[in-house]
């Protein structure tokens with residue numbers, strides 16, 4: 347673990363490219379690597395062992411460094427999912443932003459690769475990009491529970507993209 351390349355520098359420079367990148371689920375970020383060693387992410391410390399990623403201590407024995415898929419996506423500015431919120435009423439904006447963060451907090455505990463990347467204003471919409479395809483759906487579910495029929499929710503590609511429109 348002595349050799350830790352400075353990934354943060356790369357991350358800063360690649361972040362400017364995030365804007366027009368389409369979310370992608372099927373790609374090389376999946377970790378199907380067979381290894382008898384545990385992998386501990388250099389960036390966030392999440393552990394890969396026994397075919398899954400989890401928060402905690404690696405088993406005793408050799409471990410390898412590397413980047414988990416979530417940190418790799420963040421470094422590359424390459425989201426797996428996104429949720430687009432249209433016509434969010436000004437009065438609800440802060441609450442909605444808080445909800446997005448809270449859902450991430452809960453989700454990431456159990457599913458370490460489901461994380462928020464950026465939350466930003468884009469073309470008059472509030473857009474949150476994510477490292478996993480599941481988190482946008484969780485956020486949509488929380489919005490549905492809170493606002494019921496006040497929001498229309500669409501899944502245009504059946505994958506990681508979710509669109510939420512506030513009904514006037």
Ligand SMILES: [Zn+2]
Nearest residue numbers: 387390414417
């Ligand atoms: Zn990581």
